[in-house]
Amino acid sequence: MSVALSSISKERVYWEGQPEHCSVDPILIYLTVDSVVTPMRVLESDSIASVKLRIQQCKGFVVKKQKLVFGGRELARNDTLIREYGVGEGNVLHLVLRLSDLLFIVVRTVSGKEFEFHVDRHRNVGYLKQRIRKKGEGFIDLEEQELFCNEEKLDDQILFHDICKGGDGVVHLIIKKSVKVRATPIHNDLNLSLEALIPSERSDQRGLQLQVEENKNRSKPIQIAKLPPGVGFWLEPIAVNPNINFLPFLWDMINSTYEGLKKGNRPIRSSEGTGGTYFMQNSTGQERVSVFKPLDEEPMAVNNPRGLPCSLNGEGLKRGTRVGEGALREVAAYVLDHPRSGPRLVSGEEIGFSGVPPTVMVQCLHQEFHHPNGYACSSKHIKIGSLQKFMNNDGNCEDIGPGVFPVEEVHKISVLDIRMANADRHAGNILFRKEAAGQIKLIPIDHGYCLPDKFEDCTFDWLYWPQALQPYSPETIDYINSLDAEKDIEILKHYGWDIPQECARTLRVSTMLLKKGIKRGFTPYAIGSIMCRENLNKESVIEEILSEAQDSLLPGMEESEFLETISQVMDSRLDKLAQ
Numbered sequence: 274m275s276v277a278l279s280s281i282s283k284e285r286v287y288w289e290g291q292p293e294h295c296s297v298d299p300i301l302i303y304l305t306v307d308s309v310v311t312p313m314r315v316l317e318s319d320s321i322a323s324v325k326l327r328i329q330q331c332k333g334f335v336v337k338k339q340k341l342v343f344g345g346r347e348l349a350r351n352d353t354l355i356r357e358y359g360v361g362e363g364n365v366l367h368l369v370l371r372l373s374d375l376l377f378i379v380v381r382t383v384s385g386k387e388f389e390f391h392v393d394r395h396r397n398v399g400y401l402k403q404r405i406r407k408k409g410e411g412f413i414d415l416e417e418q419e420l421f422c423n424e425e426k427l428d429d430q431i432l433f434h435d436i437c438k439g440g441d442g443v444v445h446l447i448i449k450k451s452v453k454v455r456a457t458p459i460h461n462d463l464n465l466s467l468e469a470l471i472p473s474e475r476s477d478q479r480g481l482q483l484q485v486e487e488n489k490n491r492s493k494p495i496q497i498a499k500l501p502p503g504v505g506f507w508l509e510p511i512a513v514n515p516n517i518n519f520l521p522f523l524w525d526m527i528n529s530t531y532e533g534l535k536k537g538n539r540p541i542r543s544s545e546g547t548g549g550t551y552f553m554q555n556s557t558g559q560e561r562v563s564v565f566k567p568l569d570e571e572p573m574a575v576n577n578p579r580g581l582p583c584s585l586n587g588e589g590l591k592r593g594t595r596v597g598e599g600a601l602r603e604v605a606a607y608v609l610d611h612p613r614s615g616p617r618l619v620s621g622e623e624i625g626f627s628g629v630p631p632t633v634m635v636q637c638l639h640q641e642f643h644h645p646n647g648y649a650c651s652s653k654h655i656k657i658g659s660l661q662k663f664m665n666n667d668g669n670c671e672d673i674g675p676g677v678f679p680v681e682e683v684h685k686i687s688v689l690d691i692r693m694a695n696a697d698r699h700a701g702n703i704l705f706r707k708e709a710a711g712q713i714k715l716i717p718i719d720h721g722y723c724l725p726d727k728f729e730d731c732t733f734d735w736l737y738w739p740q741a742l743q744p745y746s747p748e749t750i751d752y753i754n755s756l757d758a759e760k761d762i763e764i765l766k767h768y769g770w771d772i773p774q775e776c777a778r779t780l781r782v783s784t785m786l787l788k789k790g791i792k793r794g795f796t797p798y799a800i801g802s803i804m805c806r807e808n809l810n811k812e813s814v815i816e817e818i819l820s821e822a823q824d825s826l827l828p829g830m831e832e833s834e835f836l837e838t839i840s841q842v843m844d845s846r847l848d849k850l851a852q
């Protein structure tokens with residue numbers, strides 16, 4: 274693979290901690306991040322986890338925020354050796370950083386009093402002022418504040434994202450009355466200083482000062498983006514089947530997103546995720562109402578904003594998926610997440626058994642989306658993608674230990690992932706919310722890699738959570754028994770997705786496995802383990818079952834006969850496992 278991509282950073286080629294006595298010769302590979310290419314030496318026998326650790330040591334990017342991609346495939350298994358993924362001398366690895374949308378902000382007054390806030394990097398300065406007002410009532414008069422950056426007044430509308438271009442940093446604010454401001458951008462962190470007067474200090478006529486300091490390595494001033502005024506937009510649901518009426522709550526989501534755009538509240542691109550994910554705001558701009566994921570910005574798609582190369586053969590980042598089909602799969606996951614009372618078109622209920630947020634296919638036009646080849650307000654630039662309800666949350670499951678999750682919450686996710694053969698269930702794709710009673714609710718998101726046409730990349734982080742070892746409750750067993758893969762395929766067709774035969778087979782086989790598993794009293798762990806590979810090169814039990822059935826496949830055999838064979842092979846394998 275060619276590496277003449279851009280300037281090569283002058284960092285050390287050799288890693289610190291490289292064992293000198295190492296018997297295996299190191300290989301030279303190239304790491305690209307933000308279009309900067311860094312040569313690095315690693316051992317072919319290094320695991321993905323140790324390569325990530327080296328990247329953390331060298332570049333400071335926290336391991337769990339790293340996603341490595343090579344040859345169009347995510348190097349998702351941390352315990353796998355890089356040579357098992359086929360990485361060799363001279364190859365290029367793409368590093369995608371999943372930055373947190375939350376910034377940690379410390380506001381300090383001149384008297385040294387400190388307040389701490391977690392503020393979304395897409396919030397503006399005005400929003401922070403409101404938070405300060407609530408928290409610091411009585412000693413900070415925000416009416417008198419003026420915030421400046423680089424000697425320019427910081428408008429209330431300016432987003433922290435535009436101030437803090439680097440990683441998920443800590444932001445220090447000091448409030449004063451002077452308008453002198455200095456700003457220095459930094460690589461990972463941004464340190465803002467905003468000094469405020471407490472009432473007794475106001476009399477000394479000291480003013481407000483915002484300083485941006487920190488990171489010694491870079492000195493370029495921050496460019497605060499001056500957004501042009503809104504130039505038009507478009508948002509419309511796509512219904513392939515004109516007989517389908519969108520349920521009222523879906524219209525609410527679409528309409529409030531539309532109103533937000535109409536009021537000029539621009540889509541905000543998430544810092545997390547490998548594809549383009551945009552938070553859509555309501556008409557006041559104070560709330561997020563939906564999340565738009567355009568097809569052409571998916572990982573490996575032509576307009577991916579994270580610098581990932583285009584797929585060469587059309588395969589997506591996970592085996593058995595196609596680039597440009599993520600939105601379809603997102604919608605399919607919602608459509609098939611039936612409420613306990615039955616399919617949504619009958620029950621009309623918003624949230625299904627597993628809690629997938631309401632999702633529809635839309636077309637949307639806005640200049641804020643990624644248009645690397647220029648933008649014009651024309652139908653040529655309309656993007657098609659999934660629009661999903663924004664779910665208020667307190668973070669994702671990577672942020673906290675799984676011990677606090679209720680068993681039923683983990684089980685509902687396991688049911689979804691097994692039947693959809695989800696190839697992207699890492700803990701970051703489960704949001705959590707603390708309910709009023711202190712209970713934790715899990716919200717599964719990001720289903721663009723479900724229903725692959727092969728099981729190779731299925732991985733479930735919950736497999737290693739203690740709740741996965743608990744048996745399913747009778748209610749969950751009833752729900753599983755009510756599932757019908759044939760009806761599901763019909764429902765998808767009704768919604769406009771004539772699912773390819775191989776993906777339909779995945780749905781049939783995984784639903785079959787789930788049902789046969791619970792009949793034998795298997796736990797989510799036992800069923801999930803059958804579906805996931807233990808390591809990269811060892812086929813999973815489900816893959817072995819399919820191969821065995823394939824071997825007895827006769828020319829001209831109908832799909833139904835093939836499934837019958839799979840069923841028999843599966844029975845005998847499961848019976849052995851049950852012994």
Ligand SMILES: Nc1ncnc2c1ncn2[C@@H]1O[C@H](COP(=O)(O)OP(=O)(O)OP(=O)(O)O)[C@@H](O)[C@H]1O
Binds near residue numbers: 374550664
């Ligand atoms: N429905 C939702 N409600 C609230 N936040 C959401 C929702 N969907 C996505 N997000 C936020 O947007 C971020 C990026 O979304 P998402 O994970 O779907 O993108 P992606 O590019 O597919 O990511 P990944 O790298 O995990 O494949 C998530 O980490 C989450 O914080």
